[in-house]
Amino acid sequence: MSDESRPTPAQSPVAAVIPAAGRGVRLGPGAPKALRALNGTPMLIHAVRALAASRHVSLVVVVAPPEGTAEVKSLLDAHALPERTDFLVVSGGESRQESVRLGLDALPPEYGVVLVHDAARPLVPVDTVDGVIEAVRDGAPAVVPALPLADTVKEVEPAAVAGDPEPVVATPRRDRLRAVQTPQGFDRATLVRAHEEVTDDVTDDASMVERLGLTVVAVPGHEEAFKVTRPLDLVLAEAVLARRRLNDGF
Numbered sequence: 001m002s003d004e005s006r007p008t009p010a011q012s013p014v015a016a017v018i019p020a021a022g023r024g025v026r027l028g029p030g031a032p033k034a035l036r037a038l039n040g041t042p043m044l045i046h047a048v049r050a051l052a053a054s055r056h057v058s059l060v061v062v063v064a065p066p067e068g069t070a071e072v073k074s075l076l077d078a079h080a081l082p083e084r085t086d087f088l089v090v091s092g093g094e095s096r097q098e099s100v101r102l103g104l105d106a107l108p109p110e111y112g113v114v115l116v117h118d119a120a121r122p123l124v125p126v127d128t129v130d131g132v133i134e135a136v137r138d139g140a141p142a143v144v145p146a147l148p149l150a151d152t153v154k155e156v157e158p159a160a161v162a163g164d165p166e167p168v169v170a171t172p173r174r175d176r177l178r179a180v181q182t183p184q185g186f187d188r189a190t191l192v193r194a195h196e197e198v199t200d201d202v203t204d205d206a207s208m209v210e211r212l213g214l215t216v217v218a219v220p221g222h223e224e225a226f227k228v229t230r231p232l233d234l235v236l237a238e239a240v241l242a243r244r245r246l247n248d249g250f
């Protein structure tokens with residue numbers, strides 16, 4: 001599809017790329033993090049359902065651990081997922097950045113809006129997903145869901161040996177800081193260009209767009225969109241699911 005015939009973000013269908021190829025080292029020994037269970041269901045399935053809950057999302061591309069693509073395909077077949085959504089599974093890379101790029105490479109041409117969502121954020125509410133999509137469709141090249149911080153943040157001179165005291169070098173104003181979550185939403189052409197041109201190590205996709213000199217906008221995130229990173233996060237995720245079951249009355 002030529003650039004001229006590609007739909008603008010305002011009209012375009014939305015695809016979600018879910019990088020799920022990480023090991024989960026900080027979570028401790030076990031299966032790759034995305035395949036570990038939350039309340040008996042793999043974290044990845046929760047994440048896929050969370051994105052597919054948006055009626056705007058018509059394709060979900062799961063980027064699986066290279067040795068786990070067959071398992072991910074059978075998991076997607078075995079769990080009830082919305083019929084209006086298509087699914088693709090591709091094999092992941094060495095870093096999150098590489099896994100996202102492999103997911104982007106698999107996107108059919110008609111998708112002009114792309115969400116990138118960590119499998120490790122399985123509980124993001126649909127209103128957060130839709131808020132990100134709306135801001136991209138309104139014309140922002142890149143959108144991040146974000147929350148104000150509760151802690152004060154210090155910049156330090158990192159110690160050579162973990163655990164040694166670290167001199168504090170600065171305290172940024174907290175009211176100007178945000179903790180950034182996923183899904184991050186993009187005009188597809190912008191995200192593809194960022195992945196082609198930016199080679200620095202980054203920790204999220206939006207910062208690659210910042211490096212192109214474009215403006216990234218933040219919209220409200222949600223506490224339940226937290227990232228399952230360490231063992232205590234699993235306890236919190238199960239508590240959130242239990243609260244949702246109570247609120248849903250079953």
Ligand SMILES: Nc1ccn([C@@H]2O[C@H](COP(=O)(O)OP(=O)(O)OP(=O)(O)O)[C@@H](O)[C@H]2O)c(=O)n1
Nearest residue numbers: 019020021022023024025026094095099119120
């Ligand atoms: N090579 C990689 C590394 C990470 N990810 C994905 O990127 C998301 C965010 O990464 P993170 O939470 O850091 O997951 P892990 O890399 O698995 O965690 P850790 O750093 O503790 O090993 C996760 O959904 C993870 O599966 C990926 O697709 N490919």
Ligand SMILES: C[C@](O)(CO)[C@H](O)COP(=O)(O)O
Nearest residue numbers: 096118180181182203204227
């Ligand atoms: C993309 C991200 O979730 C935004 O907060 C985060 O940067 C991912 O970091 P990780 O170390 O790969 O989990």
